[in-house]
Amino acid sequence: MSDLFPLTVRGATTRRRGKVLVGPVDLTLSGNGACVVIGPNGSGKTTLLRLLHGAARLSSGTIDWACPMAKARRAQAFVFQRPVMLRRSVLDNIAYPLIIRGTSRAQARAQARDWAERVGLGDMLDRAAPVLSGGEQQKLALARALIGQPKLLFLDEPCTALDGSAMREIEQILTDAKAAGTRLILSTHDMGQARRLADQVVFLLRGQVHESGPAAEFFETPRTEQARAFLKGDIVE
Amino acid sequence: MTDLWDGLAQALWLVATFDPELVEIAARSLRVTLSALVVASAIAMPLAALLAVRRFRWRRVIIAILNALMGLPPVVVGLVVYVMLSRAGPFGVLGLLFTPTAMIIAQVIIIVPLIASIAHQSLRDLWQDYHDLLISMNVTQWQKIRTLLWDTRRALLTAALAGFGRAIGEVGAIMIVGGNIDHATRVLTTAIALETGKGDFALALALGFVLIGLAVAVNLAIHWLSRTEREGRW
Amino acid sequence: MIRKFLIGIAALCFAQAALAADVMKMAVTTSFHNSGLAEVLLPEIMKDLDLEVQLLVVGTGQALKLGRAGDVDAILVHSKAAEEVFVAEGFGTHRREIMYNDFVFIGPSADPAAIAGADSAAASLQKIATAQAPFVSRGDDSGTHKKELSLWVAAGLEPAAFGDWYKAVGAGMGAALNTASGMNAYILSDRASWLNFGNKGDLALLYSGDPVLFNQYAYLPVNPALHSHVKTDLAQKLEDWLVSDRAKELIDSYQINGETLFVFNAKPE
Numbered sequence: 001m002s003d004l005f006p007l008t009v010r011g012a013t014t015r016r017r018g019k020v021l022v023g024p025v026d027l028t029l030s031g032n033g034a035c036v037v038i039g040p041n042g043s044g045k046t047t048l049l050r051l052l053h054g055a056a057r058l059s060s061g062t063i064d065w066a067c068p069m070a071k072a073r074r075a076q077a078f079v080f081q082r083p084v085m086l087r088r089s090v091l092d093n094i095a096y097p098l099i100i101r102g103t104s105r106a107q108a109r110a111q112a113r114d115w116a117e118r119v120g121l122g123d124m125l126d127r128a129a130p131v132l133s134g135g136e137q138q139k140l141a142l143a144r145a146l147i148g149q150p151k152l153l154f155l156d157e158p159c160t161a162l163d164g165s166a167m168r169e170i171e172q173i174l175t176d177a178k179a180a181g182t183r184l185i186l187s188t189h190d191m192g193q194a195r196r197l198a199d200q201v202v203f204l205l206r207g208q209v210h211e212s213g214p215a216a217e218f219f220e221t222p223r224t225e226q227a228r229a230f231l232k233g234d235i236v237e
Numbered sequence: 238m239t240d241l242w243d244g245l246a247q248a249l250w251l252v253a254t255f256d257p258e259l260v261e262i263a264a265r266s267l268r269v270t271l272s273a274l275v276v277a278s279a280i281a282m283p284l285a286a287l288l289a290v291r292r293f294r295w296r297r298v299i300i301a302i303l304n305a306l307m308g309l310p311p312v313v314v315g316l317v318v319y320v321m322l323s324r325a326g327p328f329g330v331l332g333l334l335f336t337p338t339a340m341i342i343a344q345v346i347i348i349v350p351l352i353a354s355i356a357h358q359s360l361r362d363l364w365q366d367y368h369d370l371l372i373s374m375n376v377t378q379w380q381k382i383r384t385l386l387w388d389t390r391r392a393l394l395t396a397a398l399a400g401f402g403r404a405i406g407e408v409g410a411i412m413i414v415g416g417n418i419d420h421a422t423r424v425l426t427t428a429i430a431l432e433t434g435k436g437d438f439a440l441a442l443a444l445g446f447v448l449i450g451l452a453v454a455v456n457l458a459i460h461w462l463s464r465t466e467r468e469g470r471w
Numbered sequence: 472m473i474r475k476f477l478i479g480i481a482a483l484c485f486a487q488a489a490l491a492a493d494v495m496k497m498a499v500t501t502s503f504h505n506s507g508l509a510e511v512l513l514p515e516i517m518k519d520l521d522l523e524v525q526l527l528v529v530g531t532g533q534a535l536k537l538g539r540a541g542d543v544d545a546i547l548v549h550s551k552a553a554e555e556v557f558v559a560e561g562f563g564t565h566r567r568e569i570m571y572n573d574f575v576f577i578g579p580s581a582d583p584a585a586i587a588g589a590d591s592a593a594a595s596l597q598k599i600a601t602a603q604a605p606f607v608s609r610g611d612d613s614g615t616h617k618k619e620l621s622l623w624v625a626a627g628l629e630p631a632a633f634g635d636w637y638k639a640v641g642a643g644m645g646a647a648l649n650t651a652s653g654m655n656a657y658i659l660s661d662r663a664s665w666l667n668f669g670n671k672g673d674l675a676l677l678y679s680g681d682p683v684l685f686n687q688y689a690y691l692p693v694n695p696a697l698h699s700h701v702k703t704d705l706a707q708k709l710e711d712w713l714v715s716d717r718a719k720e721l722i723d724s725y726q727i728n729g730e731t732l733f734v735f736n737a738k739p740e
Contacts, residue, residue, distance in 0.1 A: 080370070323540045434645030436648060
């Protein structure tokens, strides 16, 4: 499969009922690693992720991948803030993306078992997914996203409302995925997590990219006053 | 009141002795209604899923019509099917009037809107749940429908049982298109109407109790069958 | 185990019963069916001719309609005028008289209109009208209903002008008898339906015997020239049997509660 990157975003805007939700956004992403999208509540993090994934309507502007859009879509996966659990067993949830792509049931199940093991769900394969705890659901969602070996994985605040140990496990999975060559784009409101995972940072404010760049640079010497205030923990609007 | 007790006693007696005529009529009731149920489900459920998943121009109109048709008067359905299947009607050459097939057709028309409406409710709710995930996974329309139908199968079972209940207890339409012919198209409900007409309330009630018992038994059997499936995994 | 049992039951439901070699459909009136005579004749026909006659039990009006549309192979009804029109218009090949029974007046056993001693059918109807005693009419355009209307006219009365006491229920004989029983009203019924009726309540047979109350049944095969699918040969076979000595014996000897119901009067061709 041809490579996704570089991703070139020019003037991308999404409006609903005439109101601009996000944009205009100009952004270029290349290379690998994790890109973390941060910003205050309502700054448009979720919408930006959806826009890049193609799940939100682009009102104007362009989003160009290095390969055709349809192909790019198939190389991506998305983990939602509140994970969607199919009303099936854990095993069948994880196997689902492979079955959709036409993998035989036996093969899909074998791989799913493998992935369940990797994310620590190996002892609850037959449990009904919707009754899992929040952390287990998020791990399931990750395994289900990663089983298709995406080139790019979107994660929308994957650790909201999770306790420390669950968060550590999930970050470990993400670090492993990154090491295996999956590009990550994740949003978070947890600055600690942003520092731990980020290779690049995009700082959103009122629907626009206020500042972006390599993570180390951003966290050491933010260029704008708002970014400095945000990192300090002040209320920024 | 005495009729009620007589009816109950007679029902027990008929069942206990495996009255051959009763067995024949009850089996025909089941055969007609279960056939209608299978056909109606095969039409209604994919239709309901399509209505939940696809946004097309006439969607709302179709949903409104289906909801309205849930209250379709069976007698009218019976009359329309009768006119269609009569030798003088457009499908007369098939010679289907006064056969069990005609009764199945009428029942299918009566219960498709009911099953589709109930199924649509749960499919729509599940689709709201699944929407983001399935869109993100680029599943095809057909895969969406299959996924939704499979994952909401227990609600669909309820829809099917509602359809079964309406069909097995139906009398107006099947009386008209079936003709209540002894040994050919007589089923429990039309037999009840016949016995009531003869003033034999006890026998009519006995058949009524058998009908209720049959409906309950089928419900229990189907629930039991689906439960064993469910305990394994989800 | 239980699963297998259930599947077995389902299979049983779908197993088709063995059918007779020949099957034909005949529309008959409710009154004929309520008499119970069919249950005597049909098994004998099956035995003698290996012919399964499927009965559609309807009113005379609908029976004629079924014949017109070609949905049945023959009809057995009792409304001479309508039958003659049916044949004249070419829907039936001919009309063959088979047997007759009679109509009777039923009413509350107290007989408020005092029709029990009347000297004719017309006189009893006049008494009911004078007393304005509740009267239930079939009101469904059936043979019995037509007969009732003609009797009123013969008595010099006009049912359309009657008051509340005259109730047209628009239902079959059994349902109309149920209504009459519930309201303790007078009603015209064929004798067989009355004798077989299970919900008599306070009703009693009050008047019968006037020759105008005789009720002629006739057999009309549907015309194959209009409906090529009609089983004319089977209809002919059945007709031959219905006018045979065998049928005569069965019909004449049929009784309910010791009463003879039908008189065989088919003439040989």
